[in-house]
Amino acid sequence: IHGYTDTKVRRFKDDFLFGAATAAYQVEGGWDADGKTESIWDRFLHSHPELIPDGRNGDVAADSYHKYQRDVEMLRELGVDHYRFSISWNRILPTGFTNNINEKGLEYYDNLIDELLKYDIQPMVTLYHFDLPQTIQDLGGWANPLSIQLFEEYSRIIFERFGSKVKYWITINQPNSICVEGYGGKRAAPGIGSSGIGDYLCIKNVMMAHAKAYRLYQKDYKPKYKGSVGISLALNWADSVNNNTENVEATDLYREFTIGMYMNPIWSNEGDFPPSVKKRVLERSLEQGFTKSRLPELNAEEITLLKGSADFVGVNHYTTVLISKSEKQYPSPSIEDDMGVEITFRTEWKTSQSFWLKSVPYGLYKMSIHINKVYDYPPVFITEHGWSTKKVLKDSSRAKNMREYLHALLLAIEDGTDVMGYTAWSLMDNVEWTAGTSERFGLYQVDFDSKEKTRTARLSALVYKRIIEQRIIEHDWKPKNLNISIT
Numbered sequence: 277i278h279g280y281t282d283t284k285v286r287r288f289k290d291d292f293l294f295g296a297a298t299a300a301y302q303v304e305g306g307w308d309a310d311g312k313t314e315s316i317w318d319r320f321l322h323s324h325p326e327l328i329p330d331g332r333n334g335d336v337a338a339d340s341y342h343k344y345q346r347d348v349e350m351l352r353e354l355g356v357d358h359y360r361f362s363i364s365w366n367r368i369l370p371t372g373f374t375n376n377i378n379e380k381g382l383e384y385y386d387n388l389i390d391e392l393l394k395y396d397i398q399p400m401v402t403l404y405h406f407d408l409p410q411t412i413q414d415l416g417g418w419a420n421p422l423s424i425q426l427f428e429e430y431s432r433i434i435f436e437r438f439g440s441k442v443k444y445w446i447t448i449n450q451p452n453s454i455c456v457e458g459y460g461g462k463r464a465a466p467g468i469g470s471s472g473i474g475d476y477l478c479i480k481n482v483m484m485a486h487a488k489a490y491r492l493y494q495k496d497y498k499p500k501y502k503g504s505v506g507i508s509l510a511l512n513w514a515d516s517v518n519n520n521t522e523n524v525e526a527t528d529l530y531r532e533f534t535i536g537m538y539m540n541p542i543w544s545n546e547g548d549f550p551p552s553v554k555k556r557v558l559e560r561s562l563e564q565g566f567t568k569s570r571l572p573e574l575n576a577e578e579i580t581l582l583k584g585s586a587d588f589v590g591v592n593h594y595t596t597v598l599i600s601k602s603e604k605q606y607p608s609p610s611i612e613d614d615m616g617v618e619i620t621f622r623t624e625w626k627t628s629q630s631f632w633l634k635s636v637p638y639g640l641y642k643m644s645i646h647i648n649k650v651y652d653y654p655p656v657f658i659t660e661h662g663w664s665t666k667k668v669l670k671d672s673s674r675a676k677n678m679r680e681y682l683h684a685l686l687l688a689i690e691d692g693t694d695v696m697g698y699t700a701w702s703l704m705d706n707v708e709w710t711a712g713t714s715e716r717f718g719l720y721q722v723d724f725d726s727k728e729k730t731r732t733a734r735l736s737a738l739v740y741k742r743i744i745e746q747r748i749i750e751h752d753w754k755p756k757n758l759n760i761s762i763t
């Protein structure tokens with residue numbers, strides 16, 4: 277791509293929003309405080325401590341439930357425009373249902389939101405970031421279509437209470453992680469292991485739940501509050517390993533399974549899941565002796581409800597993978613078998629502390645151009661982008677990764693991508709799901725051994741602050757020391 281050798285200075289416009297993100301389970305702690313009950317992640321890591329390398333689960337985490345004022349102070353130090361955080365369903369509705377609304381839970385988020393607004397930081401609220409009430413899981417969770425209505429009821433309570441203060445909403449974080457890892461796989465909550473069946477049931481219901489919440493806001497809240505509602509999708513880029521036709525075709529299909537599956541229902545002209553995915557899952561299902569496709573259908577009414585059900589696409593972009601047609605047989609039925617691809621990485625790609633996360637900045641550019649071409653330039657909000665390291669303060673690899681990806685983003689903007697803002701994952705170190713705290717994503721380091729859960733700015737925090745101030749990328753800029761303060 278162009279733009280890597282020229283000397284043109286590219287600038288983020290003044291209205292471009294810079295922010296940082298976290299999620300409730302990963303930072304709050306207070307897992308049973310003030311009436312909060314058990315979510316599927318509480319249950320999952322309580323019952324599978326052996327999965328966590330360092331044994332740290334979300335029981336206490338960074339203790340943001342008690343330290344939110346310090347969190348807002350950090351956001352002020354960075355000079356960000358917005359803070360993306362998620363609400364714990366169990367804090368608000370301890371039974372999972374609307375029969376018992378927990379005022380203490382609402383108060384916590386009210387205080388956080390007021391603290392943000394006091395300093396002119398816009399809250400961006402995620403309604404659901406992986407932590408379903410266990411009571412709902414006991415009824416099948418997202419595999420049960422009842423979950424659609426339950427999510428809508430929960431959303432109404434949140435919109436009622438915070439609608440006047442919050443202008444940016446994310447309904448659901450990463451349907452594919454929720455469903456493919458949680459229902460297809462066994463290593464993320466709820467760990468159902470129903471690959472090729474449960475994952476697809478979940479995807480339909482999660483997408484429908486999103487659409488219902490969007491329509492609810494549009495009808496009852498948008499007219500008075502004028503906020504925007506989006507959904508955050510895990511959109512990593514995939515390139516073919518080479519130009520062989522079979523690999524190029526495998527890559528197209530992989531993109532339809534990982535991008536089209538979630539984008540098409542909302543942003544394509546036809547709506548619905550991608551034709552190639554529907555075709556493949558139907559064929560494989562019939563071969564396997566099923567009487568119909570394992571991928572549930574969307575009927576005309578559902579297609580209409582989903583089409584256009586977002587004001588922007590929340591892009592969570594981390595990395596790029598290489599795709600080839602798979603030579604090996606996967607267990608069937610499974611989504612892996614349905615896709616039939618193999619995933620690799622280029623050895624030159626710099627690797628993080630997470631095995632899946634390599635630094636490939638051009639992938640963000642290519643992803644943006646792909647979205648523009650296929651979905652006709654939808655408004656994009658980067659709702660997550662980040663890098664993992666060990667517990668170090670001089671995290672030059674994170675600073676470099678951020679600069680290079682932001683440069684790629686500037687090129688994507690120059691080529692027409694409509695980007696509203698960028699959100700760094702994460703404001704601070706947190707519980708990285710089953711990885712515990714062994715993979716650190718924070719601009720601020722958290723000392724989990726300390727009672728205070730002391731937060732300390734990393735080098736990357738100072739670099740980010742500088743980018744936000746200057747609105748250009750200075751690849752060689754270095755701070756004199758690691759002190760950070762509010763300016």
Ligand code: PNW
Binds near residue numbers: 299510512595660708
């Ligand atoms: C996101 N991948 O998940 C989640 O939204 C965060 O909660 C999480 O802490 C963060 O990324 C870092 O992992 C992802 O395999 C998980 O490409 C996996 C991938 C991408 C995002």
